[in-house]
Amino acid sequence: MSFTAKVKEEIIKKSVHRKGCCNYAELAGILAYSAVFKESRDGVVLQIVFENADVAMRCYNLIQKLFGNIATIEKKQYSTRHTLYKIKVADIRQLLQNVGLTDTDGVAFHVSPDITSQKCCRKAFVRGAFLGGGSIADPEKRYHFEFVTTHYLISEDMKQILETFHIHAKNVTRQSKYVTYLKDSETICDLLTMMGAYSCVLDIYNTKIYKEIKNQANRVTNFESANITKVVDASIRQVEAIRTIEQQRGLESLDPPLQEIARLRLQNPDISMLELGQLLTPAIGKSGVNHRMRKLIDIADKLR
């Protein structure tokens, strides 16, 4: 199941309206974001096509509940994977006007003040819009949320409605469709919370925390392995130098401080110079060890 389908399922389960006004607003949202006008033998009909059975039934039930028997629904199996649900309504003008999507002259397709003036209805409209033409990317991959409509004015209205909830979205035109989108995970969570998709918000937070821990773990591991590599590389060079001296003229030929550090290094090839210095009595610092090691490498270079 896609993340979009999951959000839609949760919205449908959670949003049982107490107020009648919100039923109109939600239906308006669904229609504004999914309705297409088609010529047919009966004149122009409103055709709404859904891939999601739950959304189709939600839309159909809302129309029946609010306006009686004015719509028909049919199911079409296109392939084993794709089933489309078509809802047809003959008297489009009446329906659009009743849900507040057109003026009395029926020209403009925009959201009426009946919907935008009430907070409960603005939320219901946004929920409907998501059911009709919204999608969200899988949060494990990226953060992207969008509403897509074929009506320019609707997308402008949507942007403003979201602003009233302090959600700042952007609008863009894509292949003669109008897209209102969000890319910030925090804002997407705010919007999902507003639509009532709480468990999907938790999913996003969990994914985010998991990603952060994984990144942090990677950083620590990289840091440690980089350091280990450095220690090992340095030690290999030092041991090679000491072995050269040992073979060519014996470690006894060295001054006591150099002899001491050379023997310690041969016994402890896998520790850092800092740790090596602490094994001496009295202990010396990392730079002291480094100084002695450079002398040993110089001597070995000359012997080679």
Ligand SMILES: [Zn+2]
């Ligand atoms: Zn309302």
